[in-house]
Amino acid sequence: MTKTDPNRRSFLRLTALAGGGLMLGLYSKAKAQAPNRPARAPLAPSDFVTIASNGKVTIAACNPDVGQGVLTSLPMIVAEELDVDWKDVQIVRSGVGRKFGSQLTGGSTATPSNWEPLRRVGASARALLVSAAAQTWNVPVEECSTASGRVHHKASQRSLGYGELASKAASLPLPDASSLTLKDPKDYKIIGKSTIGVENLDIVTGKPIFGIDLALPGMLHAVFHKTPVMGGKVASANLDEVKAMKGVKHVFVIEGRPMPSTYPNYLFQDPGLETGIAIVADSWWAAQSARRKLVVEWEPGQWGTQDSAANVAKAEELSKLPPARNLRSEGDVEAAFAQSGAKVVEGAYHFPFIAHATMEPQTCTAHFKDGKAEIWSATQFPQPGLRAIAGLMSIPEENVTINMVRGGGGFGRRAYNDVMCEAVWISKAVGAPVKLVWTREDDIQHDYYRCGGFQYLKGAIDPNGKLIAWRDHFVGYGEGEAFAHDGGFSPSEFPAGFVPNFAVHSSVMPLGLKTGALRAPYSNSAAWVIQSFLDELAHAAGKDPVQFRLELLERTPSPSPQARGRGMDPARMRRAIELVAEKSGWGKRQLPKGTALGAAFHYSHGGYIAEVAEVTVAANKKVKVNKVWVVGDVGSHIVNPSGAENQVQGSVVDGLSELIQEITLREGRVVQTNYHNHPMLRMAQAPPIDVQFLASPNTPSGLGEPALPPILPAVCNAIFAVTGERIRTLPMTKQGFSFA
Amino acid sequence: MINLTINGKSHPFGGDPEMPLLWALRDELDLKGTKFGCGIGTCGACTVHVDGEPKRACVTKVSDAAEGSITTVEGISTDGSHPVQQAWIELDVPQCGYCQGGQIMSACSLLEKKPQPTDADIDSAMNGVLCRCGTYPRIRAAIHHAAKAMQASK
Numbered sequence: 045m046t047k048t049d050p051n052r053r054s055f056l057r058l059t060a061l062a063g064g065g066l067m068l069g070l071y072s073k074a075k076a077q078a079p080n081r082p083a084r085a086p087l088a089p090s091d092f093v094t095i096a097s098n099g100k101v102t103i104a105a106c107n108p109d110v111g112q113g114v115l116t117s118l119p120m121i122v123a124e125e126l127d128v129d130w131k132d133v134q135i136v137r138s139g140v141g142r143k144f145g146s147q148l149t150g151g152s153t154a155t156p157s158n159w160e161p162l163r164r165v166g167a168s169a170r171a172l173l174v175s176a177a178a179q180t181w182n183v184p185v186e187e188c189s190t191a192s193g194r195v196h197h198k199a200s201q202r203s204l205g206y207g208e209l210a211s212k213a214a215s216l217p218l219p220d221a222s223s224l225t226l227k228d229p230k231d232y233k234i235i236g237k238s239t240i241g242v243e244n245l246d247i248v249t250g251k252p253i254f255g256i257d258l259a260l261p262g263m264l265h266a267v268f269h270k271t272p273v274m275g276g277k278v279a280s281a282n283l284d285e286v287k288a289m290k291g292v293k294h295v296f297v298i299e300g301r302p303m304p305s306t307y308p309n310y311l312f313q314d315p316g317l318e319t320g321i322a323i324v325a326d327s328w329w330a331a332q333s334a335r336r337k338l339v340v341e342w343e344p345g346q347w348g349t350q351d352s353a354a355n356v357a358k359a360e361e362l363s364k365l366p367p368a369r370n371l372r373s374e375g376d377v378e379a380a381f382a383q384s385g386a387k388v389v390e391g392a393y394h395f396p397f398i399a400h401a402t403m404e405p406q407t408c409t410a411h412f413k414d415g416k417a418e419i420w421s422a423t424q425f426p427q428p429g430l431r432a433i434a435g436l437m438s439i440p441e442e443n444v445t446i447n448m449v450r451g452g453g454g455f456g457r458r459a460y461n462d463v464m465c466e467a468v469w470i471s472k473a474v475g476a477p478v479k480l481v482w483t484r485e486d487d488i489q490h491d492y493y494r495c496g497g498f499q500y501l502k503g504a505i506d507p508n509g510k511l512i513a514w515r516d517h518f519v520g521y522g523e524g525e526a527f528a529h530d531g532g533f534s535p536s537e538f539p540a541g542f543v544p545n546f547a548v549h550s551s552v553m554p555l556g557l558k559t560g561a562l563r564a565p566y567s568n569s570a571a572w573v574i575q576s577f578l579d580e581l582a583h584a585a586g587k588d589p590v591q592f593r594l595e596l597l598e599r600t601p602s603p604s605p606q607a608r609g610r611g612m613d614p615a616r617m618r619r620a621i622e623l624v625a626e627k628s629g630w631g632k633r634q635l636p637k638g639t640a641l642g643a644a645f646h647y648s649h650g651g652y653i654a655e656v657a658e659v660t661v662a663a664n665k666k667v668k669v670n671k672v673w674v675v676g677d678v679g680s681h682i683v684n685p686s687g688a689e690n691q692v693q694g695s696v697v698d699g700l701s702e703l704i705q706e707i708t709l710r711e712g713r714v715v716q717t718n719y720h721n722h723p724m725l726r727m728a729q730a731p732p733i734d735v736q737f738l739a740s741p742n743t744p745s746g747l748g749e750p751a752l753p754p755i756l757p758a759v760c761n762a763i764f765a766v767t768g769e770r771i772r773t774l775p776m777t778k779q780g781f782s783f784a
Numbered sequence: 785m786i787n788l789t790i791n792g793k794s795h796p797f798g799g800d801p802e803m804p805l806l807w808a809l810r811d812e813l814d815l816k817g818t819k820f821g822c823g824i825g826t827c828g829a830c831t832v833h834v835d836g837e838p839k840r841a842c843v844t845k846v847s848d849a850a851e852g853s854i855t856t857v858e859g860i861s862t863d864g865s866h867p868v869q870q871a872w873i874e875l876d877v878p879q880c881g882y883c884q885g886g887q888i889m890s891a892c893s894l895l896e897k898k899p900q901p902t903d904a905d906i907d908s909a910m911n912g913v914l915c916r917c918g919t920y921p922r923i924r925a926a927i928h929h930a931a932k933a934m935q936a937s938k
């Protein structure tokens with residue numbers, strides 16, 4: 045029996061379980077659809093609660109976990125309002141499908157979008173159980189209270205466990221949304237308490253929980269040797285020789301299917317299938333060994349001459365021409381630059397392409413049989429994946445089943461389901477379940493890279509040290525009005541609205557490389573450029589860099605609706621900056637020679653983050669980051685402080701790695717191959733990271749991303765304070781700097 | 785036929801003796817706790833012990849490990865009761881968790897040699913094991929935590 049209450053925007057569904065339990069799901073109705081947009085999933089449940097007759101509470105997590113901790117933190121929200129003890133809760137992964145609504149992992153959205161609905165799920169279940177108890181005892185609902193999975197009636201000293209009440213509760217009408225009371229936050233027992241990851245034990249004992257650990261009966265192992273140049277084709281290959289190798293069962297060419305459109309946002313809907321050679325064997329090692337004997341002649345196609353150095357030269361050229369587009373203009377920047385007494389500063393910034401390089405390389409297990417595809421994947425975007433497979437294999441969506449498995453890191457990479465398409469295609473071709481595992485080289489050379497770009501900045505300071513003009517010519521990649529996927533620039537980015545004379549222009553050049561979202565997409569480059577150039581201006585103004593920033597944020601933002609730097613509230617940011625300055629002893633501490641502090645802030649994903657880095661630079665340009673202070677305002681509550689701190693520290697380490705990474709192209713091919721030439725920060729290079737949260741009366745926002753962007757400029761600003769040398773090109777190794 | 789001694793048990797291995805120990809463990813012997821990260825010895829995700837010494841299983845041939853006694857993360861304890869595993873759980877070290885088997889194996893071998901390691905000891909012993917998620921501050925804390933627990937239980 046299932047009941048729903050259709051009169052609300054989001055509604056619950058209550059189901060009685062065989063054996064006397066109850067199951068409760070939360071759905072939200074489909075939003076009205078824009079006529080030209082693809083159909084959205086009609087229902088968006090955030091979670092399910094099951095209470096068995098023996099009192100066991102199971103909460104199903106619908107969002108993929110690739111290390112950001114939602115498998116723990118989202119069920120915590122439900123358990124809080126349900127009023128059960130965390131130790132009595134069991135977490136399971138839900139399936140994937142339209143009926144589960146949005147299951148994306150990306151954009152630091154899990155906490156803000158689930159905060160309200162999940163508390164309502166918990167509170168609704170609790171209300172049902174309370175009603176069931178009140179009816180059983182024939183007492184008013186108001187006299188009943190709950191604690192630790194039991195309903196109590198104080199006056200008569202009676203109590204019943206949730207399990208005993210579940211069956212009756214399942215037969216009751218759903219509580220009215222307006223009648224629900226959510227807990228007073230001061231009574232929280234789970235939200236706000238550090239809670240360890242639910243899979244920690246499996247992780248530390250080496251249990252096979254990751255995508256790469258999948259094993260199915262009769263499963264074959266595959267490698268896929270792809271065209272090194274986007275859109276390339278196989279001219280010839282020694283397939284027969286490879287086929288004869290030990291353990292090898294199938295070797296064949298997969299003809300690429302071009303993506304529906306090159307720019308932008310094509311990737312979520314259809315990641316395309318690049319041309320390559322699949323080698324399928326009875327073990328992965330046999331497949332990979334055979335691959336080493338493969339000799340392929342490629343037809344590289346239109347992108348075969350692409351070269352990073354040429355792109356840099358082209359950007360330089362474009363920067364000198366009138367920009368192709370004006371993205372925003374206020375006041376008169378040219379007049380301000382020409383104003384008498386104005387101090388004009390110019391800076392040309394360049395940030396490179398970088399790879400995600402998740403610790404677990406891309407992998408997917410698929411079984412295509414009788415027109416149906418079953419998939420085991422750590423995808424961050426399971427539903428677009430499901431649609432992509434249905435489209436690629438020309439089968440109905442109901443015939444695609446995706447099982448979510450733990451992912452060894454995501455950072456945006458697993459939003460792209462290319463490996464899923466490949467695995468399903470190969471499984472169909474060989475008629476067996478197949479596990480496709482990429483090598484690290486495949487992973488680094490076939491990414492959806494963080495897009496590179498160039499920014500040519502010019503700013504002016506008046507004789508009082510006030511910032512009066514800012515012009516930014518963004519030179520990126522794209523075609524016409526379209527930027528490469530996640531490779532654009534937002535004209536409302538800070539300091540838009542805070543500077544009276546302000547202009548942002550853009551120009552683009554073509555690119556034959558897939559680009560995509562990398563943790564804190566766009567912000568991870570924009571913050572570096574803007575907060576570095578702000579520092580240049582502070583120094584030109586002869587002002588303390590923190591003071592200069594605070595003064596800028598004191599201004600009343602210009603009134604246009606999108607003016608306030610992507611919706612940023614300057615007061616919240618000022619508080620974060622003031623606290624981080626205090627925590628780090630900004631301007632208060634005597635630092636040894638060769639050591640200095642650098643500061644930066646950035647608003648993204650709803651989070652207000654300010655950071656200070658203490659950095660020592662040796663004579664040989666070896667950089668040691670001694671300590672980092674982070675202050676973040678991400679709203680009223682930190683659901684899981686342990687997970688939150690881990691995410692913030694990880695973001696800082698991740699951002700430090702980005703100071704030394706780059707992907708370059710030669711003859712259309714990615715040059716870098718593995719961790720030795722696309723390095724990651726190591727233990728000895730990782731500083732202690734002090735993390736503080738500032739509570740504010742706002743809906744909690746996510747923490748997977750916003751703490752990353754400020755660390756890059758904070759470190760570069762500190763390096764400038766020590767050396768007087770401004771890092772305007774990343775990786776910083778280009779200017780001779782490296783981590784000690 | 786090669787005989788591999790893994791976690792105290794003997795396993796006959798009939799495959800290619802040139803196969804890296806990593807793939808023998810994962811795909812032939814179904815011990816999936818040892819992870820593939822880079823395949824060239826730069827990331828440490830595949831760290832195991834051979835005769836107590838940390839070794840990169842991705843660049844160690846089965847034939848080279850045949851003589852030794854091999855320990856994988858599954859051999860540290862299957863129930864998570866080892867003080868290093870305990871410290872990892874309690875301090876909530878993992879994010880994605882993929883690197884943590886290699887981290888734990890490296891930490892165990894460090895603590896074997898230096899029961900009370902300094903930060904500098906930790907830096908040098910752990911520097912070869914990458915964590916893409918950036919859990920280094922917690923790994924450091926967990927090693928100190930485990931060192932204390934091991935000392936106390938002596």
Ligand code: FES
Binds near residue numbers: 823824827828831843
């Ligand atoms: S997989 Fe062996 S060191 Fe990276």
Ligand code: FES
Binds near residue numbers: 878880882918
């Ligand atoms: S926890 Fe993800 S790589 Fe270390």
